[in-house]
Amino acid sequence: MSQSNYVKKVAIVGATGTVGSFIVEELLGLGKHEVTAVTRKDSSSADSLPAGVKAAKVDYDDESTLVDALQGQEVLIITMHTLAPPETTLKLVRAAAAANVSYILPNEWGQDSSDEALSNDVLLGGPKAATRKLVEDLGKSSWIGIITGFWYEYSLGFGKQTYGMEWKDRTWTFFDDGETKMNTTPETEGGPSLSGYKNKFVYVSSFLLSQKDMFAAVLRVTGTKESDWKIEYESTVERFQAAQKQVFAGDRSAFPQLLYSRTFYKDGCGNFEARRGISNDALGLPKEDLDEATKVAVDRNEKGLKYH
Known part of the structure; x- marks a missing residue:
């Protein structure tokens, strides 16, 4: 596997949630990643993390704690409730830029966010677009949006x-x-380089x-x-x-x-398969x-x- 396709240090927000728990399971199963769960300092979720996952406790009102948690990380994966305050995600993006995190996988994991009419009608388009724009404006990280359809x-x-x-x-x-x-939705190791998906959406479907x-x-x-x-x-x-x-x-x-x-x-x-195509085969799913x-x-x- 090429170096650009292999990242070792991965931080994830929402590691014990509906989406995040499955991502953590897959990352651990590959046996190639150091996984850090970013959790609130007053959260008990760190107590239920699987073996092999480190916990980094943060205070979202103190951005320096976010930067410290993300230092040395190559990828930040954000899996939060769709109704979580948008500013929380923006704080993570700014901290990731300050910590020089190369890739951010924002809170997509569902409908086709490139469809503006759909995204706006379901009240999620504005916050998601703002997240992607901030990543690009800061210029330190690249976003990769994973579009899976519903689970x-x-x-x-x-x-x-x-x-x-x-x-x-x-x-x-x-x-x-x-x-x-x-x-409607999957994840496996594939051959393409991460750099080929910078600031783009990746479409997969079961x-x-x-x-x-x-x-x-x-x-x-x-x-x-x-x-x-x-x-x-x-x-x-x-x-x-x-x-x-x-x-x-x-x-x-x-x-x-x-x-x-x-x-x-x-x-x-x-x-979205008919309009965008899907990357299942390229990713070896x-x-x-x-x-x-x-x-x-x-x-x-x-x-x-x-x-x-």
Whole structure:
């Protein structure tokens, strides 16, 4: 592997979270990285870090602690809740520049952030764009945006707000005709150089599916028939507008519906594979098993599991 493709020291924010925990697991599994978890000084998350991960406790009100935590790091990976204060990420970016961190993987990990209409409608575009701009303006680091689509098992298992499935009462809600396809997510060691992705988005995807494709997978793995289910249809636009109204009124519980329903619009925004292409083969990513992932999703839905 070329030196430009191999980094040793990696710092990660959100190491025990929904996204970060999987990234840490993969990094440790490669056996080539020194992983440091950046955590708040008053957080107990450092106590649950896996063996081999160092903890760097910081105070976000004291930027010098962030700089100290990032000294000597080659990559900063940010995995924070989508509703975290944007200024927190900007503080990390400024600290990374001061510490001469070469690469920043900002808080992307989902929808296509290059689609401005989509990003702005789901209320995430402004903060993400500001983060990328600050990285470029400071000129010390480069950003790499990882676009994966939504996480299939979590999303299908979450309930009606996301992909439309409610396992316990055997109800499936199709948005419009249920045929709109979207990419839904993976990570493995590959051959390309990191330098080739400076200030660019990288698109990866596990599956390209419509809701009806998902429904067919659920029928296969559960042994149920379509007649066992109550099928409903709803307008995607109306779902989005209803959720938008709730969110603007202060009801954050409607945010998943806003986020997912907008991605099912028929403008193709969820199918980034068709518009941008994907880097699965270049990165050496493995083929994944849809039915195995669907079993996990059904189990999560049945148990009522949500995000962390």
